Amino acid sequence: MIRNQWYAVLDSKEIKKGKLLGVTRMGEKLVFWRNTDGAIGCLADKCAHRGVKLSCGKIISGSVQCPFHGFRYDTSGKGILIPANGRNAAVPRNFKVPSYPALDAHGLIWIFWGEAKKLPEIPWFDNLGSDFSYSTVADPWDAHYSRVIENQLDVVHLPFVHYNTIGRGNKTLVHGPLAELEGSAIRVWMRNAVDDGRTRPAKPSQIDKSSSPVYLYFIYPNIWQNVISDDLRVMIAFAPVDEAHTVAYLRFYQRFIKVPGLKQFVNWIGGRGNIRIAHQDRRVVETQQPKPSGLKIGENLIQGDNPIVLYRKYREKLQKKR
Ligand code: FES
Ligand SMILES: [Fe+2]
Structure with a gap:
């Protein structure tokens, strides 16, 4: 940590x-x-x-x-x-x-x-204001928080882990993704496609941000957002418990329904959906070895893993800075 x-x-x-x-x-x-x-x-x-x-x-x-x-x-x-x-x-x-x-x-x-004399600001998303309402579900995982975060930056797993939910459509070919570090935040733009056997994955630099409205937005050390649309987001805070456990606070955020009562109901339904998807991830991520991730842990990575590499590199830099 x-x-x-x-x-x-x-x-x-x-x-x-x-x-x-x-x-x-x-x-x-x-x-x-x-x-x-x-x-x-x-x-x-x-x-x-x-x-x-x-x-x-x-x-x-x-x-x-x-x-x-x-x-x-x-x-x-x-x-x-x-x-x-x-x-x-x-x-x-x-x-x-x-x-x-x-x-x-x-x-x-x-x-x-930590022990800093002057405290920095709390990290938070500049695109998630108080005009959104949300529901929260606390979900315990038997995994190190770095692995849970990496799973949320992983665009390669979608057609396998989520074949019947958010990864429907067998889009196994991974273009890019484009991952950028801005200050202490990472943004990821992705474009997955059905493999026609002729197309090669585009390089990260060929991903056009403006044509991929959905993106991932992570701020170190432990908050993440999936920007699904202007009015719909999923946010997760990954609370580190110990070397092998994390509590994921999953939030469904929206601002398209503001009517009291209906709003809470929609947010509750959204929360149930989040949990269903998170549990598809959880059963796989909990089996990863070693528990904490790192740059030199003997894994063999591919182009599609580049957001994970970026996450590991900056994490290591912050660890050295302490
Ligand atoms: S007051 Fe004695 S142990 Fe706390
Ligand atoms: Fe997932």
Whole structure:
């Protein structure tokens, strides 16, 4: 996993008012909650006193109280009360639990997994505004998040994995695709075709962006969008759990139906469709070895895999930068 990045790690609705949430993300056991101002706390789920899970405790006046001896911590992880020492006693500095900056934005919970002094902006799509409505489904995968992301940049698998859904039509010949890196984002334009036995795949440079309205849009480290049309999108946030597990937050976004009630129903149907397609991918991707991807993992790649190569190269660059 790449250090010093904002990661979408939960759906906002998973952190309920007045409740602690203990989950594994980024290979670490973490506790999340909302304080009285609505700010999000994200601490290591381990009390600095004698190692109990803080997520088994309570929220008292916006701080987390350990269930064992009642020590309390604020959202920065600083110890603010040791009841046994008395309410007026100062809390020594070593009573501190590691914490990550956390925010609630775009209906997702983000943590800055790192130690930068000045925090960068949260990554988000410039083409996905609040005029869209959406539904979310949380889908657990037994796969490293890099493999789940690569699957969403893979245009070669469509006629095989999705032969009866989005890959119908036996378009096995892969032109391009064209994959471009812009800042920390990758965009992919594709054109798959039925193989007539005479046509050779076009080079990536021969793909005409303007004639392929559908494109893929990924922003490092972990959000992706399929731009299906101006008014219809699929978005996925790939929350890293550990080296072998990911939770994919799948979202169906649309802005062609705005009528309350009908809108939610359409979004729900869209969400069901997303899950059906994602599960066609999941059963295959979960079998990939090794679990995390990388540039030198002994795979043999083809022209059609070029978005995956680009993803791996920039990922490695970010990993080295840390
Ligand atoms: S272990 Fe948490 S207060 Fe003692
Ligand atoms: Fe797929």
